[in-house]
Amino acid sequence: MSVPRIQLLLLAKAPVPGRVKTRLCPPWTPAQAAALAAAAIADTVEVLSATPAVARTLVADGALPAPAGWGRREQRGDGLGPRLAAAYADTARPGVATLLVGMDTPQLSVGDLIAAGAALAGCDAVLGPAEDGGWWTLGLRDPAAAEVLAGVPMSTPQTFALTRAALRGRGLRVATAATLRDVDTAADATAAAAARPDGRFARALSTMDPSTSTVDAER
Structure with missing residues (x-):
């Protein structure tokens, strides 16, 4: 089975203080x-x-403009699972696989994405586990399969396992991509x-003094 043509999606929320x-x-x-x-x-x-793809789309929540040369779609749905399912449905292209990532892995590399896309040569889906039990990417040869995400609890230590089970329950062959660490806590930020x-x-983090920041936050 050959490597499919792939489009890339970025699910992201506008960086508004107090919301992200x-x-x-x-x-x-x-x-x-x-x-x-x-x-x-x-x-x-x-x-x-920088990753080879037939198209790139920002699936945005809030006033976040698309990068030059990218498409843009608004997120829709009540809850993360339905929003993920809608992202795949709203951007589906005939004969094109979809690989989605979020905004929580700034350490992501082109190699990580190419390897994940290549995994679709021999399977129907590729899922990249996060260290906290979630996942950082899901690639699907048929984006319609993402409808299972609407029923998967997100942001839990079991999300990766439950997502993989839901995909396999649909009859899909699921490969596993590299494990990455989401940025949720200060320790995660330092590691990323x-x-x-x-x-x-990394440059933004280097300018911030956590001890001073904590004091400022309490004023």
């Missing part, structure tokens, strides 16, 4: 957490733009920055 990366507060303020989110989005856009020290996220 709230688990980073403390040690950082909501404004600083939003700045880190913006940097993470920028790093992810850079990597997706260390994994990609030349990225915008």
Whole structure:
């Protein structure tokens, strides 16, 4: 089975203070957490733009413009599972596989994406586990299969396992991509920055003093 033609999706939320990366507060303020989110989005856009694909689409929640040369769709649905399912449905292209990532892995590399896409040569789906039990990417040869996501509990330690079970329950052959670490906590942020020290996220993090940020947040 040959490697399919692939489009890339980025599911992201506008980096508005108080609406993104709230688990980073403390040690950082909501404004600083939003700045880190913006940097993470920028790093992810850079990597997706450098990865071979037939199309790239930002699936956005809030006032977040599409990068140059990208398409844009609004997120829709009540809850993350339905929003993910809608993202695949709203961007489906005949004969084109879909690989989706979120904004929580600024350490993502072009190699990670190419390897995930290549896995679709011998299976129907590829799922990339996150260290916290979730997942950072899902690639589908047939985007219609994403409808199973609407019934999967998201943001739990069992999300990866439940998603894989739901896909297999549909009769799909599921490959596993590399494991990455989502940025949810200060420790996660430090690890992600260390994994990609030349990225915008790492540079943004290096300008922030957590001890000062905690004091500012309490004023």
